[in-house]
Amino acid sequence: MKRFFVSIIIITMVLLVACSTKDSVETQxxxxxxxxxLTDFEKQFTDLLDGxxxxxxxxxxxDQVKEISTTVDVYQNGEYKDTVVEFGKGISETEKEETIRTVFLSSMLNKHDEKWMSAVMTNSGSGSGTNTYDSSEIVNLNSSAWGGITDSTPLFIGEKLPIASIVYSNKESIVMLNHFSRDEALEKQTNYEQVYILSVEIR
Incomplete structure (x- = not known):
């Protein structure tokens, strides 16, 4: 009888731990x-970038996270048009213990071409993807705005999360959303003449 009660206690503890882990994943x-x-030095460096x-x-x-992927997609009037740049980097067991940094950079090379870079950086090294994109269609758009998430936001394996956007438009006003992971929010954010959506996905 004593062993029976001990077994029940052990099973209960395992179930509680499992439920706690599941709840943690769902909330965090x-x-x-x-x-x-950013440090002051890093801020000064990014300020020097023309873009x-x-x-x-x-x-x-x-620990199941194996890779971090970064993507820049372009939309026109709410419709997906193209993927500008995409990059993925495998994450080692050691790197999982570190803070991992993602960087997106955009700069105009001339009136018609825009250079994009997305990177994943760790203490062990970094990797990046670059691409030159024909952005001649934004020349005649008078207004631009950009922004993204600021507060801590959960990422889930296999789910692509939009984290920032750049909007070009001739509309009288541009509304920037900090969170637009839901379909209706993404639809609202991309409903301008040209919009770049920057996303991160863990795999």
């Missing part, structure tokens, strides 16, 4: 991402 995600807190930059930090919560 397999990882979290937030806007990076727009987004820097975010990722904390891995789940």
């Amino acid at each position: 995600g397999d990882a979290t991402i937030q806007e990076a807190k 727009v930059s987004f820097v975010h930090d990722i904390e891995i919560k789940n």
Whole structure:
């Protein structure tokens, strides 16, 4: 009888731990991402760049995460048009214990061409993808705005999360959303003449 009660206690503890882990993943995600807190030196460096930059930090919560992927997609009037740049980097067991940084950079090379770079950086090294994109269609658009998430936001394995956007438009006003992971929010954010959506996915 004593062994029976001990077995029940052990099973109960295992179930509680399993439920606690599941609840933690559902509320905190397999990882979290937030806007990076840059040093003064880093801020000065990004200010020197002729373009727009987004820097975010990722904390891995789940050992099953093997890779971080960054993507820039372009939309026109709410419709997906093209993928500008995409890059993925495998994450080692050691790197999972570190803060991992993602960087997106956009700069105009001339009136018609725009250079994009997305990178994943760790203490062990970094990798990046670059591409030159024909952006001649934004020349006649008078207004632009950009922004993205600032607070800690959960990431889930296999789910592509939009973290920032750049909008070009001739509309009288541009509304920037900090969170647009839901379909209706993404649809609203991309409903301009030309919109770049920057996303991160853990795999």
